[in-house]
Amino acid sequence: MIDIKDLHKSYQVGKNKLHVLKGINFHVEEGELVAIMGSSGSGKSTLLNILGILDEADEGSYHLDGTEIKNLTEKTAARYRNKFLGFIFQSFNLINYKSALDNVALPLFYQGMGGKERTERAHEYLDRVGLADWATHLPNELSGGQKQRVAIARAMASHPKVLLADELTGALDSQTSYEIMDLIQKINDEGKTILVVTHEPDIAQMTKRIVNLKDGIIIDDKKIEQQKALANV
Amino acid sequence: MFSLERWQEVFQTIGKNKLRTILTMISVITGIFILVVLLGVGEGMKNGIKSTFQDDAENEISVYDGVTTVEYKGLNPGRKVQFKNEDFEQISRTHASDIDKKSSMYRIWSGLISYKDESGSYRIEGVLPDYEFIEKVSLISGRFLNQQDQKATEKYMAIGKKVKDDLFGDKKALGKMVEVSGINFKVIGVYTDPGGEREESRVYIPLSTSQKVFGGGQNIRQMNFTIPKRDNYDEALAESNKIVSKIERDLKSIHKVAPSDASGIRVRSTIEETKRFYDLTSVISIFFWSVGVATLFAGIIGVSNIMLIIVKERTKEIGIRKALGAKPFSIIGMVLHESIFVTTIAGFIGLILGLILLENLGPLIDTEFIKNPEVNLNIAVTTLGLLVIAGALAGFFPARKAAKIKPIVALRDE
Numbered sequence: 001m002i003d004i005k006d007l008h009k010s011y012q013v014g015k016n017k018l019h020v021l022k023g024i025n026f027h028v029e030e031g032e033l034v035a036i037m038g039s040s041g042s043g044k045s046t047l048l049n050i051l052g053i054l055d056e057a058d059e060g061s062y063h064l065d066g067t068e069i070k071n072l073t074e075k076t077a078a079r080y081r082n083k084f085l086g087f088i089f090q091s092f093n094l095i096n097y098k099s100a101l102d103n104v105a106l107p108l109f110y111q112g113m114g115g116k117e118r119t120e121r122a123h124e125y126l127d128r129v130g131l132a133d134w135a136t137h138l139p140n141e142l143s144g145g146q147k148q149r150v151a152i153a154r155a156m157a158s159h160p161k162v163l164l165a166d167e168l169t170g171a172l173d174s175q176t177s178y179e180i181m182d183l184i185q186k187i188n189d190e191g192k193t194i195l196v197v198t199h200e201p202d203i204a205q206m207t208k209r210i211v212n213l214k215d216g217i218i219i220d221d222k223k224i225e226q227q228k229a230l231a232n233v
Numbered sequence: 234m235f236s237l238e239r240w241q242e243v244f245q246t247i248g249k250n251k252l253r254t255i256l257t258m259i260s261v262i263t264g265i266f267i268l269v270v271l272l273g274v275g276e277g278m279k280n281g282i283k284s285t286f287q288d289d290a291e292n293e294i295s296v297y298d299g300v301t302t303v304e305y306k307g308l309n310p311g312r313k314v315q316f317k318n319e320d321f322e323q324i325s326r327t328h329a330s331d332i333d334k335k336s337s338m339y340r341i342w343s344g345l346i347s348y349k350d351e352s353g354s355y356r357i358e359g360v361l362p363d364y365e366f367i368e369k370v371s372l373i374s375g376r377f378l379n380q381q382d383q384k385a386t387e388k389y390m391a392i393g394k395k396v397k398d399d400l401f402g403d404k405k406a407l408g409k410m411v412e413v414s415g416i417n418f419k420v421i422g423v424y425t426d427p428g429g430e431r432e433e434s435r436v437y438i439p440l441s442t443s444q445k446v447f448g449g450g451q452n453i454r455q456m457n458f459t460i461p462k463r464d465n466y467d468e469a470l471a472e473s474n475k476i477v478s479k480i481e482r483d484l485k486s487i488h489k490v491a492p493s494d495a496s497g498i499r500v501r502s503t504i505e506e507t508k509r510f511y512d513l514t515s516v517i518s519i520f521f522w523s524v525g526v527a528t529l530f531a532g533i534i535g536v537s538n539i540m541l542i543i544v545k546e547r548t549k550e551i552g553i554r555k556a557l558g559a560k561p562f563s564i565i566g567m568v569l570h571e572s573i574f575v576t577t578i579a580g581f582i583g584l585i586l587g588l589i590l591l592e593n594l595g596p597l598i599d600t601e602f603i604k605n606p607e608v609n610l611n612i613a614v615t616t617l618g619l620l621v622i623a624g625a626l627a628g629f630f631p632a633r634k635a636a637k638i639k640p641i642v643a644l645r646d647e
Binding site for chain 1: 245639
């Protein structure tokens with residue numbers, strides 16, 4: 001599903017060049033649930049941005065579902081993001097003047113889906129995350145956990161190949177975090193490929209594989225025994 | 234670009250940001266309002282100037298007799314030149330192909346006219362039927378003098394509106410008999426003249442009647458001609474100058490006036506005044522348009538600024554949209570659509586307010602130099618066109634900025 005070879009990325013900081021990713025080799029099969037761990041400055045966010053086609057690598061190759069991601073125009077990048085990827089962010093990133101339903105329907109709008117079908121699909125996914133009754137509510141009327149559920153529904157609605165989650169429990173208390181992770185595990189059990197960037201070991205333990213990043217290289221990559229989130233609730 | 238969804242989006246954002254939208258709209262409304270009012274006042278000034286300067290035909294040639302100042306062919310200076318009917322007939326005949334309307338005139342500067350108990354002193358002019366067009370009078374009631382009246386030396390009279398008001402008040406004047414120096418004249422027409430009150434306090438009678446009644450014999454005081462209209466000003470001016478010099482040459486040779494004598498016989502053309510008039514009105518137009526457009530421009534820059542702030546404020550949202558797969562064009566479309574919509578609606582309100590003001594205040598302003606301030610449909614449409622362009626312009630730069638926002642930068646947590 002994801003195939004990365006010898007990936008390099010530097011940023012220009014003032015006069016100095018900051019080498020953030022120093023040759024990453026990384027492979028993810030379909031249906032995997034992977035945690036990318038590392039302290040701040042380890043390059044995990046940069047890696048996620050490149051994986052999310054929000055940023056481009058300087059060197060190396062990146063294949064997503066067999067498609068090479070290279071020298072894309074803004075337009076193609078937008079299309080690929082819409083088609084391949086679903087994003088879940090730490091700060092939810094819902095559009096605050098749109099209802100939960102409209103937020104979920106937004107990626108479908110950019111897919112060019114008709115209004116009626118869009119609403120149906122959005123409803124279906126809100127129902128899946130257990131928020132069918134909250135469809136008309138604005139984000140600021142929802143709790144943190146509910147907001148993240150809406151964000152997950154939004155990420156899922158466009159039927160992406162891969163879900164990318166950036167510190168998705170960072171803004172939640174541990175109780176809520178585990179509930180959200182339970183949802184993620186269920187989605188993964190249905191066969192969806194999911195990448196989770198986190199610096200919390202207990203969250204990482206709930207995935208099936210942990211990749212450790214330090215100073216721009218992968219220092220550790222191992223499959224683990226998955227802990228069920230529900231056991232902690 | 235104009236799908237229902239886009240409209241919903243626009244209404245949603247506008248609805249969520251009422252204060253911001255209202256402030257934007259106010260700046261555009263003010264701009265358009267001032268533009269419309271300025272253009273209306275400009276038009277009013279043009280109308281005012283028009284009625285002040287343009288009371289006569291714009292392609293008129295007038296010929297006056299006078300007193301010679303140059304010795305010529307043994308004749309002393311200081312000799313009075315007197316035009317006769319035959320002069321007018323000869324000029325009319327010689328230049329028939331170059332002349333459109335023609336009239337000669339015999340004038341009594343001040344004649345006492347009375348009706349019942351009312352009376353007043355007015356200028357009485359004996360003229361030919363064409364004079365109606367040369368002086369540009371328009372009849373309110375009845376008719377002007379005709380060829381038949383001239384031939385039959387009828388004691389008929391066309392009176393100005395001022396004369397009618399003075400002598401008849403609200404009563405009907407048509408068909409009534411008025412007395413001039415003991416002779417009865419029948420009122421056959423009442424006219425108005427764009428020249429205003431001064432020119433409406435005259436009465437016209439047939440030339441033949443005036444010469445007979447007031448002892449003019451064959452004498453005439455002046456001749457008036459118009460030349461056919463030309464397509465452009467330069468052509469008309471050249472034509473006019475040619476005829477002026479020919480008429481002057483002919484008359485000077487008949488009356489033995491030195492070619493260099495400027496006061497024995499005077500030929501004057503209104504076309505040069507017309508030129509001054511056109512120049513003046515176009516200067517006024519240019520002035521008001523530039524001030525108005527500059528005001529509008531200031532409004533547009535205001536909108537553009539606000540749109541920039543909006544884009545800044547929505548950076549994160551735009552980042553989210555891009556992460557969800559919004560194409561750059563769709564972001565540009567979103568911002569443009571909103572700004573065009575806001576400026577057009579606001580502009581429309583400004584336009585309507587401006588029109589209402591002109592409509593209600595316009596008739597109240599009637600000084601000599603501002604008449605009927607108005608905005609015609611053409612200007613209204615032009616303004617609306619300007620608005621849409623303005624909205625697009627005001628939205629374009631912020632939109633382009635918005636489309637360039639990198640999702641990664643926008644989404645970075647503050």
